[in-house]
Amino acid sequence: MDTQTILVVDDDEDVRSSVADALVDLGYRTETAGDGRQALEFLSAAPSPPNLILLDMMMPEMDGWTFMSELHKVPDLASIPVVIFSAYGNPREVAGQLGAAGYLRKPLRLEELAQAVERCATSSSGA
Amino acid sequence: MHVEERVGRSDGASAGGVTEATRAALEPLYRRLSQTREPALVQGRHAPLLRALSTGEATPVQRVDALPMVVDGRVSGLLVLVNASDLDASTRECLHFLCECAATALENALRFAAAEARAGEQRRRVEQELAGERAVLHAIFMNAPVCICVLRGPNHVVDRANPSYRELIGRGDHAGLPVRSVLPELEEQGYIDLLDRVYTTGEAVSGTEMLTRFRQADGSTKDLYFDFAYEPVRDGDGGVCGIIAFGFDVTEQVLSRRRLESALADLRDAVATRDEFLSIASHELKTPLTPLQLQLDSLRLVLDKAGVSDERTTGKLEQASRQTARLTRLVENLLDVSRITRFRLDLELEEVDLGDLVQEVASRYADEARRVGCTLDIHAPPSVVGRWDRLRLEQLISILVSNAIKYGPGKPVEIRVEGADETAQLSVRDYGIGIAEADLSRIFERFERAVSARHYGGLGLGLYIARQIVDAHAGTIAVSSSPGTGATFTVAIPFEPKATNALGRVGQGLGNGEVS
Numbered sequence: 001m002d003t004q005t006i007l008v009v010d011d012d013e014d015v016r017s018s019v020a021d022a023l024v025d026l027g028y029r030t031e032t033a034g035d036g037r038q039a040l041e042f043l044s045a046a047p048s049p050p051n052l053i054l055l056d057m058m059m060p061e062m063d064g065w066t067f068m069s070e071l072h073k074v075p076d077l078a079s080i081p082v083v084i085f086s087a088y089g090n091p092r093e094v095a096g097q098l099g100a101a102g103y104l105r106k107p108l109r110l111e112e113l114a115q116a117v118e119r120c121a122t123s124s125s126g127a
Numbered sequence: 128m129h130v131e132e133r134v135g136r137s138d139g140a141s142a143g144g145v146t147e148a149t150r151a152a153l154e155p156l157y158r159r160l161s162q163t164r165e166p167a168l169v170q171g172r173h174a175p176l177l178r179a180l181s182t183g184e185a186t187p188v189q190r191v192d193a194l195p196m197v198v199d200g201r202v203s204g205l206l207v208l209v210n211a212s213d214l215d216a217s218t219r220e221c222l223h224f225l226c227e228c229a230a231t232a233l234e235n236a237l238r239f240a241a242a243e244a245r246a247g248e249q250r251r252r253v254e255q256e257l258a259g260e261r262a263v264l265h266a267i268f269m270n271a272p273v274c275i276c277v278l279r280g281p282n283h284v285v286d287r288a289n290p291s292y293r294e295l296i297g298r299g300d301h302a303g304l305p306v307r308s309v310l311p312e313l314e315e316q317g318y319i320d321l322l323d324r325v326y327t328t329g330e331a332v333s334g335t336e337m338l339t340r341f342r343q344a345d346g347s348t349k350d351l352y353f354d355f356a357y358e359p360v361r362d363g364d365g366g367v368c369g370i371i372a373f374g375f376d377v378t379e380q381v382l383s384r385r386r387l388e389s390a391l392a393d394l395r396d397a398v399a400t401r402d403e404f405l406s407i408a409s410h411e412l413k414t415p416l417t418p419l420q421l422q423l424d425s426l427r428l429v430l431d432k433a434g435v436s437d438e439r440t441t442g443k444l445e446q447a448s449r450q451t452a453r454l455t456r457l458v459e460n461l462l463d464v465s466r467i468t469r470f471r472l473d474l475e476l477e478e479v480d481l482g483d484l485v486q487e488v489a490s491r492y493a494d495e496a497r498r499v500g501c502t503l504d505i506h507a508p509p510s511v512v513g514r515w516d517r518l519r520l521e522q523l524i525s526i527l528v529s530n531a532i533k534y535g536p537g538k539p540v541e542i543r544v545e546g547a548d549e550t551a552q553l554s555v556r557d558y559g560i561g562i563a564e565a566d567l568s569r570i571f572e573r574f575e576r577a578v579s580a581r582h583y584g585g586l587g588l589g590l591y592i593a594r595q596i597v598d599a600h601a602g603t604i605a606v607s608s609s610p611g612t613g614a615t616f617t618v619a620i621p622f623e624p625k626a627t628n629a630l631g632r633v634g635q636g637l638g639n640g641e642v643s
Contacts, residue, residue, distance in 0.1 A: 018418035022425045025432075087413035092475060107416035107455050110424030 004121050005029045005048075009039045009067070010056035010085075015106075019054060019113065026114050028121075036062030040070055049080050052101075052121035057086040057094060068098045081120045152179035153205070160195040161202040166223070167193045180209060194223060196230040203233060274374035277360070278306055283322050283370065285309060295351075295376065297344065312342045322370055325357045329367045332357045336381050352381040402465040409462035416455055423448045449495075456525070460588040463522075464573060467592070472599040474516040476624070481551050482507040482544045484517065488524040489542055492532060499536035503528075507544040511551045513622035519596045526589040527555040527616050535559025535613055550602065550619040558613035567606060593618075600624040 006028050010016040013034075020030040031050060033039035036059060043049065053071075057064035064084060072078045081101035084091055085108060095103035101120040104112060145153075152175045160167055169176050170190040181187040192208040206226045208214070214222070268275055274292035278285060282305045288296075301309040307319050316339060321332050333356040341349045353374045360369040427444050430436035436444075466472070485507040496503050531540040535557030545552045562570060571594040573587070593616075597604040602620030 012414055012418075014418040015414060018421040018425070022421045025425050025428055087410045087417075090473065106413045107420045107451075110421055110428065113421070 003027070003029045004051040004123075005031060006117060006121065007031045007033065007039060007042065007050040007053045009033045009036065009053060009059070009064075011035055011059040012056075015056070022110055022113060023117065026110075026117070028117065034061075035059040036064065036067030036070070039067060043071075043074075043077055043080075049077060051081075051123075052117060053080055053082045054104075054117075055082050055084045055100075057084055057091075058088050065098070068100070072099075081122060083116050083120050146179070146182070148179040148182065149176075152176040153207070156191075156193050157202070157205055160193060160205060164195050164197055164202060166195070169193065186210070192219075194226040196226055196233065198230050198234040198237065203230070203237075272375075274372075274376070276306070276372045276374075277369060278322065278372060279369040281323075281326055283307065283319070283326070286369065292374070295374070296341075310341075312340060312348075316340065322357060322372075325359050325370050326367055329359045329361070331359060336377055350378075351376055352378045398468070402468045405461050405465035409458045409465070412458045413455075413462075416451060416458065420448070420451050420455070423451060445494075459522075460592055463592050463595075464588050467595050472519070472595050474519060474599050474624070476514045477517055478512060479515045479517045479520060480509055481511040481513065481515075481520070481553065482509040484520055485524055485542055485544050485553065488521055489528060491525075492528050495529075496532050496540065499532060500538075501532050501536060502539045504539055504541045505543075507542065511544050511546040513551055513620065513624075515600060515620065515624070516596075519599070523593050523596045523618065524553070524555075526593045527553075527618075530589060530616075531555050531557035531559070531614075538613070546622075547619075550621050552617065552619045554615055554617045556613060556615040561610040561612050562606065562608040562614050563610050567608065570606070571604070 006020075006023050008016055008020050008023070008030055009032075010019065011034050016032050016034070020032050023030045031042060031046075033042050038061075039053070039055075040062070055064050055067065062070075064086070068082065071080070071082070082098070083102040083104060084095050084098065084100045085104035085106055086094065087106035091103035091105055094100075102116050104116055156167065156169060156176060168190060169192075171177065172187075172189075174191075176191055177188045180191065188209050190210060190212055192211050192214075194206040194208070195202045196204040196206060198204075206222065206229070208222065268287075268289050271289065272291060274289065274295050276285060276288040276292045284305050285302050287302060296310065306322070307314050313319055318339075324330075325332050333354075335354045336352050337355060339351055339353050341351060343349055354377050355372065355374045358371045358373070359367045360371055362368040423444060427436070427441070427448075430440060430444075463472075486505060489503050489505050489507075493503065528540065528542065536559070538558035541554075541556040543552075543554045543556075571590045573591045594604050597618055597620060600620040601624040602618060604619075605617045606614055607617075608614035
């Protein structure tokens with residue numbers, strides 16, 4: 001089975017890199033983006049969609065809500081599962097509203113991250 | 128005794144005053160006629176009356192004719208004719224008639240006099256009452272702590288003003304002057320228009336807390352707040368002839384209330400600012416905690432994979448991880464407090480087995496308990512199942528268990544779960560320092576603690592959050608404790624919470640405690 005690819009979208013570099021590092025340690029391939037716009041640019045250029053998007057909600061330039069609505073406008077991308085992770089508000093409620101596959105509360109433990117990704121990521125690298 | 132005061136002699140001799148002797152001699156005659164009410168004749172030289180009447184007279188009295196004057200069925204006087212022997216029958220008839228007329232006149236006069244006396248008495252009484260009322264009204268007018276000014280006519284001429292009013296105006300006696308010339312500043316503030324309206328329409332006008340600007344003698348102005356009323360005064364025909372103006376200076380009350388309102392608004396702002404700050408701060412604090420926690424977890428994974436972890440390294444990593452988790456809890460608590468203050472605590476209800484949950488949470492505290500010498504005695508049978516918010520119940524159990532460990536090191540901690548008819552019960556007992564009775568009532572409040580912050584850490588939020596969680600589940604939380612013997616916290620929550628309102632005060636009156 002191909003290595004699954006996870007796109008980590010978070011404006012905080014340390015959060016982004018630590019989540020990406022942890023995922024690599026868990027055996028995933030990762031891509032990162034600093035906000036929703038960068039994530040959309042990556043997705044439109046990527047040869048194949050990632051198996052999962054881990055999405056922070058509060059970000060400059062383009063926040064998680066706008067990113068989700070943009071994502072759903074593109075048929076090829078709309079089916080990518082998204083797990084939101086946020087320190088703000090009620091992530092479960094937000095996840096429900098946005099049709100996300102799951103949610104994580106910051107700060108998160110490695111175990112929680114591993115479980116969420118394993119549960120929600122699509123099984124192959126798509127394409 | 129009614130005896131004629133004047134006696135005229137019918138024979139034309141001199142008339143004079145009735146002597147004492149005559150009066151005494153008339154007395155038996157009067158008594159006799161009072162009985163008979165018939166005319167009587169007295170004659171004979173030796174009759175005492177004739178002797179008395181003859182005393183000092185040139186002609187001795189030989190006969191006396193007495194006619195009774197009957198008033199109200201009573202003989203009230205006698206008509207006495209002296210030496211009237213030559214009177215013929217018709218003259219006597221005339222005299223009889225005259226006597227009756229005199230009696231009637233006397234009767235009327237007496238009645239009139241009595242009526243006059245009664246009317247006079249009544250008048251005096253009414254006058255006295257009026258004078259009393261006037262005195263009361265005057266006392267009110269003069270001493271009331273209310274400004275009163277009586278205005279007359281369409282130009283609102285000051286008729287009189289009480290001392291309170293004069294003191295307020297401070298412009299001496301201005302009776303006889305139109306109010307607009309005494310207080311020209313009132314005209315520009317619309318008060319004269321109001322007076323005109325009351326005078327024209329006859330309808331009273333009143334206002335409360337009206338800001339009124341008075342000009343001072345030195346040219347400065349003084350702003351005062353007034354409750355006032357303009358009441359029309361009507362003349363006998365019902366037409367408006369004047370106005371009574373009442374004014375009550377409420378400046379001090381208004382300013383005091385405004386100061387209080389302002390202080391209250393400041394306080395609310397401060398609380399809102401604090402809560403907003405808490406919210407932002409806790410969110411901001413969570414961001415660096417995310418990579419910190421993840422990197423610690425990853426580091427352990429990497430070391431394990433590389434097969435290089437030893438006891439020392441593992442211990443250090445565990446400690447770092449534990450402290451990160453503790454920091455996370457503190458931050459979560461801060462966030463919860465700001466959230467609970469600003470919004471209600473929303474629950475995400477799902478089926479939860481309280482026994483399993485207690486076992487799970489307690490297992491997380493096993494290491495910590497062991498480190499401080501506590502044993503966790505858990506009596507938590509499975510299948511105590513209800514619809515609750517799993518994360519919030521986890522938080523509640525964590526708060527109670529971590530408190531028990533914190534305040535009862537070296538002693539057992541007993542955790543018990545039981546299902547009753549409609550509620551699940553959770554009790555956590557420690558044998559630690561306990562809580563003084565005086566502190567029991569406040570430990571469930573925000574930032575409260577029963578112990579000195581210098582000896583025990585924590586924000587003083589745990590039990591506050593615990594109670595909010597219990598309240599939101601429509602349950603109760605109680606504590607029983609005494610110093611030195613430990614404390615038992617008992618939570619009861621319905622299996623199916625209906626009203627979930629974090630701000631409700633379910634379980635009031637029970638004790639209260641503090642946590643990390």
